[in-house]
Amino acid sequence: MTESSRDQILARLRSVLPESAPLPDLPPIGPWQTFEDPYARFCEVLESVGGICIRVPTLAAAHEQLNQIAAWNDAKVRLSVVDGVGDSNVDLSSIDDPHELENVDFAVVRGQFAVAENGAIWVTDDTVKHRVLYFLPQRLAMVIPASEVVHNMHEAYGRLEIGKHTFAAFVSGPSKTADIEQSLVIGAHGARALTVFAVESFD
Amino acid sequence: MSHPALAQAFIDDRPRAQWHDKALWFVREKRDRMATSVPEWEELRQRASEIKQHTMSLLPDYLEMFERNAKARGVQVHWATDGPEHNRIVHEILQKHQVKKLVKSKSMLTEECHLNPFLEKHGIEVVDTDLGEWIVQLRDEPPSHIVLPAIHLKKEDVGETFHQHIGTEKGASDPKYLTEAARNTLRQRFCAADAGLTGVNFAIAETGGFVVCTNEGNADLGVSLPKLHIASMGIEKLIPRASDLAVFLRLLARSATGQPITTYSSHFHGPREGCELHIVLLDNGRSEILKSPEFRRSLSCIRCGACMNTCPVYRRSGGHSYESTVPGPIGSILTPLKDPAAHSSLPFACTLCGSCTDVCPVKIDLHHQLFAMRAFLDRKKLLGMSKKLSMKFVSGLLSSQWVFSSAGKAARTALRWLPRFAVYNPLNPWGKQRDLPDAPKDSFRAQYAEHQKDKKSRPSSGTGGQS
Numbered sequence: 001m002t003e004s005s006r007d008q009i010l011a012r013l014r015s016v017l018p019e020s021a022p023l024p025d026l027p028p029i030g031p032w033q034t035f036e037d038p039y040a041r042f043c044e045v046l047e048s049v050g051g052i053c054i055r056v057p058t059l060a061a062a063h064e065q066l067n068q069i070a071a072w073n074d075a076k077v078r079l080s081v082v083d084g085v086g087d088s089n090v091d092l093s094s095i096d097d098p099h100e101l102e103n104v105d106f107a108v109v110r111g112q113f114a115v116a117e118n119g120a121i122w123v124t125d126d127t128v129k130h131r132v133l134y135f136l137p138q139r140l141a142m143v144i145p146a147s148e149v150v151h152n153m154h155e156a157y158g159r160l161e162i163g164k165h166t167f168a169a170f171v172s173g174p175s176k177t178a179d180i181e182q183s184l185v186i187g188a189h190g191a192r193a194l195t196v197f198a199v200e201s202f203d
Numbered sequence: 204m205s206h207p208a209l210a211q212a213f214i215d216d217r218p219r220a221q222w223h224d225k226a227l228w229f230v231r232e233k234r235d236r237m238a239t240s241v242p243e244w245e246e247l248r249q250r251a252s253e254i255k256q257h258t259m260s261l262l263p264d265y266l267e268m269f270e271r272n273a274k275a276r277g278v279q280v281h282w283a284t285d286g287p288e289h290n291r292i293v294h295e296i297l298q299k300h301q302v303k304k305l306v307k308s309k310s311m312l313t314e315e316c317h318l319n320p321f322l323e324k325h326g327i328e329v330v331d332t333d334l335g336e337w338i339v340q341l342r343d344e345p346p347s348h349i350v351l352p353a354i355h356l357k358k359e360d361v362g363e364t365f366h367q368h369i370g371t372e373k374g375a376s377d378p379k380y381l382t383e384a385a386r387n388t389l390r391q392r393f394c395a396a397d398a399g400l401t402g403v404n405f406a407i408a409e410t411g412g413f414v415v416c417t418n419e420g421n422a423d424l425g426v427s428l429p430k431l432h433i434a435s436m437g438i439e440k441l442i443p444r445a446s447d448l449a450v451f452l453r454l455l456a457r458s459a460t461g462q463p464i465t466t467y468s469s470h471f472h473g474p475r476e477g478c479e480l481h482i483v484l485l486d487n488g489r490s491e492i493l494k495s496p497e498f499r500r501s502l503s504c505i506r507c508g509a510c511m512n513t514c515p516v517y518r519r520s521g522g523h524s525y526e527s528t529v530p531g532p533i534g535s536i537l538t539p540l541k542d543p544a545a546h547s548s549l550p551f552a553c554t555l556c557g558s559c560t561d562v563c564p565v566k567i568d569l570h571h572q573l574f575a576m577r578a579f580l581d582r583k584k585l586l587g588m589s590k591k592l593s594m595k596f597v598s599g600l601l602s603s604q605w606v607f608s609s610a611g612k613a614a615r616t617a618l619r620w621l622p623r624f625a626v627y628n629p630l631n632p633w634g635k636q637r638d639l640p641d642a643p644k645d646s647f648r649a650q651y652a653e654h655q656k657d658k659k660s661r662p663s664s665g666t667g668g669q670s
Contacts, residue, residue: 006282009438009486013263016494021256024249026446031243045463098428102394117241117453118463131475132427135420135467153449153464162445162470163276163410169469170452175420176466179335179351181358182226183378188334189386189393190420190467 028158034151038116039198042149045119049173050186051194055146059084062143062197066108071139071193075105081128082108082143085197098130107137111171111196113148115156120170121196122156131167140174140191146198205548210520214636219357224518226354231512233461234562241453251450252566255503258408258441259493265408265441266484272411273482276473281483286316289485293318293400293433294325296481300431302327302397308415308422309333310402311349311506312435312485315528330392332421334385341368347522349529350459350508355521389421399425403436403482404505405451408443412472413482416455416465423469430478434471437485439502451505454564459507488541497575501536503565510559510569516552525549532559532569536576547585550576611646618642 035041043053056062062085066072072086079101080086086108095101109128111121121142125131134140150156156170175190186192214220238244258265270280283289289312297305305327307313319329319340331340335352339345341364346352353361362376371384401422406413413434415422426432442451456462474480493499511517511531522530527538527546535549550573559569580586600607618626619642627634643650 005284005288008284009282009484009490010263010266012486012490013266013438013493016490017262018256018260018493018496018499020260021253023257023443024253026250026444026449028446031246033242049462049466099394102390115464120464120468130427132424135423135427153453154446157446157449160445162407162448163272163412163472165470166276166473166475167469167471169423169467170464172464172466174466175418177334177382177419178460179333179338179353180361180378180381181356182229182351182354183358185379185382187386188382188419188421189332189389189424 026154028155030154032152032154033117035116038149038151039114039146041116042114042119043198045117046173046194046196047119049119050176051119051173051196053196053198055198055200057200059143059199059202062199065197066141066195069141069195072106072141075139077104078106078108079104079133079137080108081133082110085143086141092129092133095129098132098136101130101132101136104133104137106139106141107133108141108143109133111142111144113150113156113159114144114196114198115151115153115170116149117152118170118172120156120172122160123169123171124165125167126165134169134171135175135190137191139193139195141195141197142171143197143199145202146200204526206520206524206526206552207548209524209526210552213521213524214519220519220521222357223355223521227512227518230351230460231509231562234458234509234512235461237457237461237463238562241457247450247454248564248566251454251505251564252503254442254447254450255565256500258443259439259499259502262438262441262493265443266438268408269406269411269441270484272409274411276411277480278411278473279479279481281481283483283485283487285487286485289316289435289483289487290318290321292483293435294322294327296431296433297322297327297398300398300479302431304328304330304392304396305398305400306330306332306392306396306421306425306429307400308402308417308425309336309352310400310435311346311528312402312437313400314346315487316435316485318435330389330396332389332392332419332425333417334382334419334421337385337389338364341365345523345528347530348508348511349506355523393421393424393428396425396429398429398431398433399427400433400435401426403434403440404455405448406436406441406482407445407448408441410445410472412470413440414448414452414468414470416452416468418460418462418466420467423467426471427475430475431481432471432474432478433481433483435483435485437487438489439504455505455507458509458562458564492537492540495540497579498536498540498572500567501533501540501572503567504533504537505565507564509562509564513558513562515554515556515558520552525552532573533567536569536572539576539580543580543583543585547580547587550574550580551590608646608648615642615644615646 174194175188177188338353347355358376365371403413456465517531539546553573557570
């Protein structure tokens with residue numbers, strides 16, 4: 001049944017193909033927008049979409065800064081997957097069903113690198129046991145290397161091996177919606193807040 | 204019903220129609236600010252257009268490549284020739300997993316297939332989790348816009364709907380309060396769902412994966428908790444390479460809502476451990492569109508909605524007046540192509556101003572296609588008498604110089620002397636909401652001749668004689 005639909009669709013398409021058209025080149029470095037200070041631009045855009053960026057010299061400094069955040073201190077259920085930043089009070093390794101993460105108030109996760117042009121951070125599923133950790137906690141902090149900021153999306157894809165991870169995403173700020181009368185509301189279904197710690201040295 | 208007839212009710216509520224117009228123009232202005240902040244914007248549009256045209260020229264090969272690579276990642280790939288087959292496939296998968304509760308993120312394709320009523324008939328609870336789509340689902344309405352499904356509603360309407368369905372306070376209309384209430388209710392739905400269904404923004408042939416873009420995070424929540432993820436996609440959503448995503452992700456959100464990128468751009472490559480991922484590839488008339496040299500470029504559409512936000516007719520008539528899943532300029536091409544007889548008025552819901560073409564991120568020649576669509580409908584003998592007669596009349600008027608100049612003279616005199624009721628009456632629908640300009644004393648031809656005479660009588664200054 002479905003096999004024949006497949007053949008039918010492909011045959012129909014083959015009988016109506018338009019003339020060939022060339023595929024344009026997309027070099028990672030090309031006529032694309034770059035910035036004098038990519039990190040500064042990243043912070044500026046991140047803040048414009050509701051995120052906060054804090055630059056710290058070390059992981060220990062990120063830990064200290066996190067402890068200054070009221071929402072972290074008030075959080076009943078805290079979970080960090082970044083060694084040295086934040087103390088968890090749930091053990092992720094003992095959780096097999098992602099539904100059990102429903103009550104996480106604040107999570108600390110890793111981001112691989114940042115994009116200056118749009119304030120996005122690349123996250124992958126290999127650093128979290130359950131990918132829902134990027135979406136289900138009420139609030140989120142991301143730890144990224146401060147030196148890893150690319151100018152634009154072309155450069156970003158230039159360094160990525162897409163498909164290496166079952167799941168990966170660009171995340172830009174906390175979740176939001178403007179579906180009611182175009183009024184922007186931060187905290188739609190995903191995280192209500194996103195704090196980014198840009199760490200200068202991971203040693 | 205025709206577009207003008209459906210638009211009438213919308214226009215009758217003038218303050219609301221004006222508010223709708225402004226709300227969409229606000230989005231259009233945000234888009235402009237974003238577009239102008241990227242110096243290579245036009246370069247991006249050009250490449251996006253080329254990538255899409257290239258993909259279309261090799262679509263069956265890329266589809267096979269995509270299928271092969273997706274299967275290698277453990278994805279189950281299904282093919283559907285039309286909406287009913289798509290719905291049947293989705294239902295079979297759900298049945299196999301004994302799914303009772305399904306959460307859906309925004310998918311215009313499932314709207315196109317009328318999946319919700321089909322599944323509900325089979326006893327499956329379907330929840331649309333995009334806030335705007337959930338609002339219209341609760342109200343039992345179709346979305347009025349592909350990106351902003353509830354843009355036709357005011358916050359008071361949403362407040363009343365929520366009061367009735369989820370018990371928010373009577374009269375409460377603060378968007379923050381309403382969004383919070385929706386968040387709390389939908390969280391329970393996410394956690395209780397047996398399966399998640401998403402659309403697809405871009406599918407990558409060379410990797411066998413796909414990308415879904417949302418701001419709310421609803422697609423990701425919907426498919427990261429249950430063990431079953433179904434993704435429904437039109438066959439035109441394909442792009443050849445992962446690096447092409449750079450172009451499209453740079454264009455999509457900037458064109459759609461004036462954001463630098465959507466909050467979440469999620470890349471799915473295979474199922475989670477111990478879970479299943481299914482992709483349903485749908486034709487449903489797309490191969491028919493590919494056949495047509497005039498209209499095939501409409502398949503390049505990435506569903507950003509920019510053409511709607513800028514369209515002077517859409518803004519003033521509302522999405523529901525189009526009676527089609529995709530309204531606005533692009534919908535006025537796609538929908539009549541599927542069912543010309545039922546939607547023959549749509550390409551006339553257009554002033555041919557060309558603004559849609561200017562903002563389209565993949566450079567679809569929208570207003571040219573809308574014009575061609577009128578001829579297409581004429582060839583199919585689907586134009587009404589009023590359109591045919593007025594065309595005949597104008598053609599007679601314009602093909603004889605004498606008739607044209609006499610008619611012009613008569614009209615100029617008449618407009619100056621006729622009483623108002625003789626000009627603004629039901630025979631002149633154009634004058635319903637607007638006044639004609641004051642008629643000039645002389646025709647353009649006469650004014651031009653006069654101007655030329657003046658120029659000759661003055662010594663030439665070499666600058667064309669302007670004074």
